[in-house]
Amino acid sequence: MNAAVLSRFARSALLRAAALGLVLISAASAPVELAKAGGTLEARKLPMRFGWVACEPNCGGWITAVGIVTADTPKDFDDFAGSRVLDGATLVLDSSGGSVNDAIALGRRWRKMRLMTTVGTSVQTPTPAGMRASIVPEAYCESMCVFLLLSGTTRYVPDGARVRVHQIWMGDRADDPRAASYTAQDVTIIERDIGRLVKYTFDMGGTGDLLQLALSVAPWEDLHQMSRQELGEANLVTTEAIADLLPQQSEGTRTPVATAPKPVQDRFVQAPTAPTKTAEAALPTGGTAPTSPPTPGH
Numbered sequence: 001m002n003a004a005v006l007s008r009f010a011r012s013a014l015l016r017a018a019a020l021g022l023v024l025i026s027a028a029s030a031p032v033e034l035a036k037a038g039g040t041l042e043a044r045k046l047p048m049r050f051g052w053v054a055c056e057p058n059c060g061g062w063i064t065a066v067g068i069v070t071a072d073t074p075k076d077f078d079d080f081a082g083s084r085v086l087d088g089a090t091l092v093l094d095s096s097g098g099s100v101n102d103a104i105a106l107g108r109r110w111r112k113m114r115l116m117t118t119v120g121t122s123v124q125t126p127t128p129a130g131m132r133a134s135i136v137p138e139a140y141c142e143s144m145c146v147f148l149l150l151s152g153t154t155r156y157v158p159d160g161a162r163v164r165v166h167q168i169w170m171g172d173r174a175d176d177p178r179a180a181s182y183t184a185q186d187v188t189i190i191e192r193d194i195g196r197l198v199k200y201t202f203d204m205g206g207t208g209d210l211l212q213l214a215l216s217v218a219p220w221e222d223l224h225q226m227s228r229q230e231l232g233e234a235n236l237v238t239t240e241a242i243a244d245l246l247p248q249q250s251e252g253t254r255t256p257v258a259t260a261p262k263p264v265q266d267r268f269v270q271a272p273t274a275p276t277k278t279a280e281a282a283l284p285t286g287g288t289a290p291t292s293p294p295t296p297g298h
Contacts, residue, residue, distance in 0.1 A: 045068065065093050077109065170186055
């Protein structure tokens with residue numbers, strides 16, 4: 001990492017790893033099996049859409065959120081919520097990420113509503129009594145979706161779901177980040193939004209382990225799929241039972257996971273001893289600053 005460009009982060013291992021980006025990079029490196037999970041790959045690449053799945057008498061129902069977060073998504077959710085009483089409901093995610101600041105705004109809205117979160121795909125199965133709604137784990141939660149998952153007051157990640165992390169980056173240069181030029185204004189935007197993401201993560205009960213892991217994966221590398229251990233260390237999982245979110249969806253047992261948030265002083269973890277491949281700060285610089293700041297995403 002180039003100290004001349006990111007000197008403000010030189011004394012912090014976490015923020016040294018973090019100061020590398022701001023926007024969406026997920027579908028580009030996703031494997032072919034994405035088309036089989038979460039409905040279709042095409043749906044996950046479209047702007048996020050919300051739906052309500054009623055499953056009476058099995059349970060009270062749940063919210064579905066499929067697609068990427070855009071500048072319109074917070075308003076789209078408010079329009080969807082409308083007159084519905086959704087406080088304390090479960091929200092099922094299948095998303096490739098999206099705009100950093102809009103995802104943060106959405107996550108804070110969901111925490112205020114005390115929503116519970118999980119990763120999955122909603123399906124309808126024929127039974128002798130009619131169609132039965134259920135959730136299957138073959139879905140993806142990538143990039144900023146992981147921070148939306150963190151907004152839940154109770155969080156469940158089933159075996160089979162893919163939770164994958166990546167650096168945030170300037171969205172208009174995500175296609176070829178190493179060949180792009182970056183200005184001082186770009187660096188300022190990066191520093192501002194990294195700070196927002198760090199504060200949001202801790203406010204939601206996440207740990208520095210999540211930030212370090214996500215922000216150490218360069219945009220030209222494959223997304224990192226989190227292991228069960230990493231999910232626990234990041235405090236992304238608070239229960240091992242879907243029944244804690246949807247009482248009649250009887251997968252697993254009602255066994256809470258002992259993943260209390262780490263003390264603040266333990267959240268900033270040491271950088272790995274092995275060198276981490278990051279963005280090359282020695283890229284060509286300069287160019288003309290955009291007239292309006294690019295929308296950050298992840």
